[in-house]
Amino acid sequence: MTGIGVSSGIAIGRAFWLRPRTARVSGIVLADAATVEAEKGKYRAAVSSSMAELEVMMTKRRSDEASILEVQVELLQDPAWEEEVLRRIGEELMPARDAVLLTMEQFAGMFENMDDDYLRARAADVKDMGWRLFQRLAGFPAGRQLPDGEGWIVLAEDLSPSDTMGLDGSRVAGFVTQAGGKTSHAAIVARIRSLPAVAGVGKALASIVDGDDLVMDGEAGTVLVNPSATLVAQYRRKQEKHWQRQEQLRSLKDREAVTREGTRVHLQANIATAEDMEQALDFGAEGVGLLRTELLFINRDSLPTEEEQFLFYKNVLLRSAGRPVTIRTLDIGGDKPLPYLGLPREENPFLGYRAIRICLDRTDLFLTQIRAILRASVFGSARMMFPMISSVEELRAAKAVVAEARSGLAAEGVAFSTGIPVGVMIEIPSAALTADLLAKEADFFSIGTNDLCQYTLAVDRMNEKIASLYDPFHPAVLRLIRMVIEEGGRAGIPVGMCGEMAGDVRATELLVGMGLREFSMVAPSIPAIKEIIIRL
Amino acid sequence: MITKEYLILAPEGMHARPATAMVKLAKQFQTVVQLKKGEKKIKLNSLLNILSLGIKGGEAVVLEFEGADEAAAAGAFDTFFANNLKDW
Numbered sequence: 001m002t003g004i005g006v007s008s009g010i011a012i013g014r015a016f017w018l019r020p021r022t023a024r025v026s027g028i029v030l031a032d033a034a035t036v037e038a039e040k041g042k043y044r045a046a047v048s049s050s051m052a053e054l055e056v057m058m059t060k061r062r063s064d065e066a067s068i069l070e071v072q073v074e075l076l077q078d079p080a081w082e083e084e085v086l087r088r089i090g091e092e093l094m095p096a097r098d099a100v101l102l103t104m105e106q107f108a109g110m111f112e113n114m115d116d117d118y119l120r121a122r123a124a125d126v127k128d129m130g131w132r133l134f135q136r137l138a139g140f141p142a143g144r145q146l147p148d149g150e151g152w153i154v155l156a157e158d159l160s161p162s163d164t165m166g167l168d169g170s171r172v173a174g175f176v177t178q179a180g181g182k183t184s185h186a187a188i189v190a191r192i193r194s195l196p197a198v199a200g201v202g203k204a205l206a207s208i209v210d211g212d213d214l215v216m217d218g219e220a221g222t223v224l225v226n227p228s229a230t231l232v233a234q235y236r237r238k239q240e241k242h243w244q245r246q247e248q249l250r251s252l253k254d255r256e257a258v259t260r261e262g263t264r265v266h267l268q269a270n271i272a273t274a275e276d277m278e279q280a281l282d283f284g285a286e287g288v289g290l291l292r293t294e295l296l297f298i299n300r301d302s303l304p305t306e307e308e309q310f311l312f313y314k315n316v317l318l319r320s321a322g323r324p325v326t327i328r329t330l331d332i333g334g335d336k337p338l339p340y341l342g343l344p345r346e347e348n349p350f351l352g353y354r355a356i357r358i359c360l361d362r363t364d365l366f367l368t369q370i371r372a373i374l375r376a377s378v379f380g381s382a383r384m385m386f387p388m389i390s391s392v393e394e395l396r397a398a399k400a401v402v403a404e405a406r407s408g409l410a411a412e413g414v415a416f417s418t419g420i421p422v423g424v425m426i427e428i429p430s431a432a433l434t435a436d437l438l439a440k441e442a443d444f445f446s447i448g449t450n451d452l453c454q455y456t457l458a459v460d461r462m463n464e465k466i467a468s469l470y471d472p473f474h475p476a477v478l479r480l481i482r483m484v485i486e487e488g489g490r491a492g493i494p495v496g497m498c499g500e501m502a503g504d505v506r507a508t509e510l511l512v513g514m515g516l517r518e519f520s521m522v523a524p525s526i527p528a529i530k531e532i533i534i535r536l
Numbered sequence: 537m538i539t540k541e542y543l544i545l546a547p548e549g550m551h552a553r554p555a556t557a558m559v560k561l562a563k564q565f566q567t568v569v570q571l572k573k574g575e576k577k578i579k580l581n582s583l584l585n586i587l588s589l590g591i592k593g594g595e596a597v598v599l600e601f602e603g604a605d606e607a608a609a610a611g612a613f614d615t616f617f618a619n620n621l622k623d624w
């Protein structure tokens with residue numbers, strides 16, 4: 001059976017079901033005002049003892065796990081919750097245990113009906129609090145324990161924070177849940193502990209019984225029940241590989257990428273959100289060679305304001321902790337239409353009205369983006385890069401808008417960084433062929449191999465029928481790349497690469513040999529490329 | 537009364553952890569802090585109420601401060617939104 005892989009890794013172990021708790025409303029009606037007060041008192045006592053219990057749990061946890069419990073502490077004191085429980089006791093004359101049970105169902109139900117994955121998963125927080133209180137009020141034994149032994153793969157409909165943290169971590173091999181997704185607690189705790197987890201398996205999971213032999217792959221999302229010895233052996237090798245890989249990642253993370261001859265190469269990440277920055281640092285990125293800004297513009301119905309963009313860039317720069325961040329200005333066209341821009345559908349969107357061509361036409365939106373970048377650049381080490389430049393004239397026109405933004409900000413007395421490097425993405429053959437001219441007016445180059453390859457070879461990289469013709473190792477593409485690196489070197493400006501080729505292990509040695517010193521790629525590719533470089 | 541607008545930058549929207557931090561911060565002042573999203577308005581003392589608004593990344597929220605120490609409270613929320621972005 002298959003679900004969503006939410007925490008990578010392979011686990012081989014035995015199934016243990018963590019059954020959902022069930023309880024019935026007692027139906028008792030409180031006789032008089034005195035019993036109402038007594039039940040309210042019992043409820044308050046249950047709240048304080050639950051808080052005390054959580055405080056103790058928090059002191060024993062790592063800070064990231066403790067902050068999940070902090071949400072529980074806050075929920076226990078929530079006025080909306082408390083009001084509803086006390087109302088049920090006082091007005092509907094229910095005992096505290098019934099009031100808690102029904103209030104829990106009410107709030108959990110509200111979250112379960114929401115259309116957002118994250119908020120749906122919050123039902124587990126409410127249930128966790130509800131059961132914590134119910135156990136105290138009804139006098140049920142707390143907690144559910146694993147059987148003896150190790151290697152338990154915990155199965156559940158869904159897991160609450162106390163479920164996941166209450167289990168003896170050293171004896172759990174993985175988690176599989178019927179519900180949930182990437183933001184559920186099982187997923188978060190599993191990632192913190194580097195345990196594999198699969199969520200969203202659905203009803204099929206019910207066919208597994210306690211003690212079944214299981215193999216799970218937290219990346220692919222597969223769960224195998226009572227697998228053959230051959231399969232187990234196969235997954236054991238996969239598991240070994242995964243562990244070695246993790247080990248390798250850790251050991252390479254802080255190591256510099258220097259060849260045996262002493263050539264220093266900088267490895268950076270391509271990112272699109274502030275969250276990606278964290279993953280990039282985990283993989284040892286020395287900065288960001290490409291920050292895509294398109295996410296700011298899509299899935300909405302009006303242009304993002306300067307303030308909105310400023311906060312996004314600032315947020316990324318703050319998280320980069322001083323490492324260089326190359327911000328690419330808007331790179332969008334007829335293939336990703338923005339309804340509010342009124343871009344027409346085009347026959348050839350990749351040869352059409354897109355990227356810098358739109359920006360130089362709609363200088364209002366370009367100016368807004370540049371002002372936001374300049375303002376945010378005081379919070380870190382930003383570089384600005386224009387996509388789809390095909391001639392020196394375009395670069396000059398774009399730089400004129402930068403100059404306009406600078407003088408505007410200066411006149412308004414707004415803080416911005418004056419020395420931010422302004423560079424060009426080389427992804428059109430005409431730019432590569434005039435690299436010598438562009439180098440005189442650009443502060444850096446970044447080679448975008450995906451478009452450079454498709455434009456040089458006249459091959460649509462989305463068309464599967466001609467996929468074999470899309471070859472970044474074609475001599476024409478390689479000659480252009482070498483030309484750009486050489487011209488950059490002659491002019492004394494840095495040359496990087498942010499296309500897929502930068503993360504292609506087959507190209508690394510060649511590119512370093514050509515003189516490339518900055519490689520930017522998806523973060524998970526960094527360790528493999530680094531490994532090649534330190535052996536060169 | 538002081539009214540301020542803030543933009544939620546976390547792509548996933550208003551999570552339980554930042555919402556918890558907001559409730560805690562509001563408690564430090566006598567001022568009544570209310571949060572408005574569109575037509576809905578809630579008191580900023582209930583995590584459940586904040587989450588029930590389903591605030592998504594990129595959406596704007598309006599905070600209203602009313603009380604003796606409203607200026608101090610508004611200042612504290614300015615700092616909160618400026619400095620806690622990292623945790624969002």
